[in-house]
Amino acid sequence: MTSAHRTTARVRYGETDQMGFAYHANYVAWFEIGRTERMRDGGLCYAEMERAGLALAVAELGVRYLRPAFYDEVLQIETRLVAATGVRLRFEYRILRAPGPGASPGAAEEVLCEGHTVLACLGRGGRPTRIPAPFDVQIAALAAADART
Amino acid sequence: MTSAHRTTARVRYGETDQMGFAYHANYVAWFEIGRTERMRDGGLCYAEMERAGLALAVAELGVRYLRPAFYDEVLQIETRLVAATGVRLRFEYRILRAPGPGASPGAAEEVLCEGHTVLACLGRGGRPTRIPAPFDVQIAALAAADART
Amino acid sequence: MTSAHRTTARVRYGETDQMGFAYHANYVAWFEIGRTERMRDGGLCYAEMERAGLALAVAELGVRYLRPAFYDEVLQIETRLVAATGVRLRFEYRILRAPGPGASPGAAEEVLCEGHTVLACLGRGGRPTRIPAPFDVQIAALAAADART
Amino acid sequence: MTSAHRTTARVRYGETDQMGFAYHANYVAWFEIGRTERMRDGGLCYAEMERAGLALAVAELGVRYLRPAFYDEVLQIETRLVAATGVRLRFEYRILRAPGPGASPGAAEEVLCEGHTVLACLGRGGRPTRIPAPFDVQIAALAAADART
Numbered sequence: 089m090t091s092a093h094r095t096t097a098r099v100r101y102g103e104t105d106q107m108g109f110a111y112h113a114n115y116v117a118w119f120e121i122g123r124t125e126r127m128r129d130g131g132l133c134y135a136e137m138e139r140a141g142l143a144l145a146v147a148e149l150g151v152r153y154l155r156p157a158f159y160d161e162v163l164q165i166e167t168r169l170v171a172a173t174g175v176r177l178r179f180e181y182r183i184l185r186a187p188g189p190g191a192s193p194g195a196a197e198e199v200l201c202e203g204h205t206v207l208a209c210l211g212r213g214g215r216p217t218r219i220p221a222p223f224d225v226q227i228a229a230l231a232a233a234d235a236r237t
Numbered sequence: 238m239t240s241a242h243r244t245t246a247r248v249r250y251g252e253t254d255q256m257g258f259a260y261h262a263n264y265v266a267w268f269e270i271g272r273t274e275r276m277r278d279g280g281l282c283y284a285e286m287e288r289a290g291l292a293l294a295v296a297e298l299g300v301r302y303l304r305p306a307f308y309d310e311v312l313q314i315e316t317r318l319v320a321a322t323g324v325r326l327r328f329e330y331r332i333l334r335a336p337g338p339g340a341s342p343g344a345a346e347e348v349l350c351e352g353h354t355v356l357a358c359l360g361r362g363g364r365p366t367r368i369p370a371p372f373d374v375q376i377a378a379l380a381a382a383d384a385r386t
Numbered sequence: 387m388t389s390a391h392r393t394t395a396r397v398r399y400g401e402t403d404q405m406g407f408a409y410h411a412n413y414v415a416w417f418e419i420g421r422t423e424r425m426r427d428g429g430l431c432y433a434e435m436e437r438a439g440l441a442l443a444v445a446e447l448g449v450r451y452l453r454p455a456f457y458d459e460v461l462q463i464e465t466r467l468v469a470a471t472g473v474r475l476r477f478e479y480r481i482l483r484a485p486g487p488g489a490s491p492g493a494a495e496e497v498l499c500e501g502h503t504v505l506a507c508l509g510r511g512g513r514p515t516r517i518p519a520p521f522d523v524q525i526a527a528l529a530a531a532d533a534r535t
Numbered sequence: 536m537t538s539a540h541r542t543t544a545r546v547r548y549g550e551t552d553q554m555g556f557a558y559h560a561n562y563v564a565w566f567e568i569g570r571t572e573r574m575r576d577g578g579l580c581y582a583e584m585e586r587a588g589l590a591l592a593v594a595e596l597g598v599r600y601l602r603p604a605f606y607d608e609v610l611q612i613e614t615r616l617v618a619a620t621g622v623r624l625r626f627e628y629r630i631l632r633a634p635g636p637g638a639s640p641g642a643a644e645e646v647l648c649e650g651h652t653v654l655a656c657l658g659r660g661g662r663p664t665r666i667p668a669p670f671d672v673q674i675a676a677l678a679a680a681d682a683r684t
Contacts, residue, residue: 100568102403107404108404112294138606145305160571254552265400284458287457411560447559
């Protein structure tokens with residue numbers, strides 16, 4: 089049992105809104121960072137997929153917002169590739185925050201949000217396409233590794 | 238049977254991405270425009286709610302992307318308030334595009350995306366709060382009107 | 387003497403920041419809306435320029451922020467094409483707000499910001515290119531019209 | 536002679552536009568990251584300034600775009616505090632890219648853009664305010680350090 093992949097993002101000033109929270113649409117960009125870095129960590133560079141004439145287009149998005157994120161916080165983005173068929177990938181995400189300065193020792197991280205995206209692989213001309221080699225092998229390895237987390 | 242509320246948004250250049258489509262996070266902002274104008278159309282100004290010490294925070298978001306939107310298109314945003322309990326509101330959205338210039342006469346609009354948001358009413362200090370008068374009456378009237386669409 | 391071209395934009399919730407103002411980067415998007423609509427009003431559709439293999443890339447940007455803009459305000463975007471050489475266009479902008487509800491009769495609009503952009507025309511491959519026919523004629527007509535404002 | 540402060544930002548997918556470049560408004564957010572990290576590196580946390588009732592509002596912005604930035608590139612953001620009077624701060628920025636994989640050995644970085652912002656210190660109620668202690672001392676130290684770069 090290993091840990092899920094993590095990367096970080098710091099909340100930018102322009103990502104806040106007048107409620108004093110990070111605006112909810114920005115989590116979508118953080119999910120994108122999460123899956124891009126998850127793929128890179130597994131040897132799969134999304135920019136190279138595009139140079140090979142492929143695109144992963146977001147077909148479905150879901151987010152549950154549990155607690156607000158604040159300006160200048162360093163967020164933890166946890167990403168898992170939970171399903172990969174020939175054409176579609178499903179990633180699941182959690183965004184977490186370290187315990188605050190006043191937290192008791194051993195306090196747990198707070199989960200700020202949970203979400204998922206389903207991505208469809210498009211080939212030239214924008215048609216749904218099975219993910220071709222060598223990307224399919226890399227994707228399968230990622231999914232197998234994430235199944236153990 | 239009346240029609241659902243509609244408003245429009247034109248796709249901005251900065252809302253496109255290098256895939257040549259409107260970036261998927263922007264739909265979230267369009268949903269926000271949709272519900273703000275739906276409420277305004279029913280006499281309920283969200284900015285006034287905030288001046289009265291209330292906030293509607295997004296607690297849940299779901300989007301299904303069906304077709305891409307392109308730069309400079311004028312999108313139709315269709316919004317329905319489908320549920321209003323004391324604390325939570327559920328809005329449903331469709332984003333549509335008029336038939337293109339080469340479409341056959343009478344061609345239908347294309348649905349680009351469907352989605353929903355659940356909003357929680359927060360009072361001062363960020364606590365969940367029943368929506369107070371006079372906003373509760375306006376919300377109930379909106380929900381009743383939208384139930385007939 | 388005619389008036390300068392105007393179009394409007396309403397400040398979106400996601401465009402505010404925790405200072406309670408419209409975040410300063412959003413004015414750049416409003417300038418883009420201003421020049422796009424200025425061009426469209428003169429018969430020149432920027433999307434068509436791109437379909438013809440041209441791009442207008444921003445080479446220079448300047449903004450002076452005078453007063454903050456607030457959520458839900460309808461801003462006036464005033465745009466003038468003040469210089470058009472073969473390759474470069476200079477647009478100047480002002481963003482204004484109507485007098486508030488408590489203003490005295492005949493109160494003037496408030497100028498929130500002034501700015502400019504210089505755009506360079508790029509052809510295929512991204513090389514600087516003289517703006518070709520028929521766009522050059524349309525641009526010249528726009529500049530002549532704006533010189534009278 | 537020391538080097539100017541640097542931090543990095545990776546170009547996000549949503550920051551690209553259909554021209555295939557990073558959209559020009561995003562440089563404004565990168566400048567903000569640059570000055571926030573410059574201040575943090577000198578012991579000055581902007582979030583703490585806000586908690587103390589102060590705000591640094593952008594009063595002026597200028598950008599010269601020299602070369603495009605592309606998706607997934609790691610950009611270098613170079614920031615200098617070049618002037619600090621009692622109320623106003625002027626920061627200057629350069630955004631650079633490391634030489635590409637095909638570059639000759641010893642090839643220099645490419646400067647993608649140069650810019651500046653002037654920030655005004657606002658106190659409670661939004662009035663221009665001299666930067667108070669202890670922030671004034673930290674700012675003076677930053678300006679002195681940056682004058683040697």
